[in-house]
Amino acid sequence: MKSTFKEYDVVIATQTLSERIKKGTKGVILLILDAENGVYEAEFVDSLEVTLGVITVDAMSIEHA
Structure with missing residues (x-):
């Protein structure tokens, strides 16, 4: 699998x-x-841009925003 996301891409959790x-x-x-293999470290935030967590995700768990 070729990387479909780049560093600093904004994403949405699909699950x-x-x-x-x-x-x-x-x-x-x-x-x-x-x-x-499409494995990334991503930071997720709430509506106020407060960090909810930094986790490892795979490409199947996220999509471009």
Whole structure:
């Protein structure tokens, strides 16, 4: 799988990822961990831009905002 996201791309969670990061939560790609397999580190924020968490996600869990 080729990397479909770049660092600093704004993304939306396509599923609930944690207790605080629900489907539809906005985030940003911080780091590409494994471009070949589509694994990223992303920061997710609430409506006030307060960080909810920084987690590892795969390309199937996010989409471009």
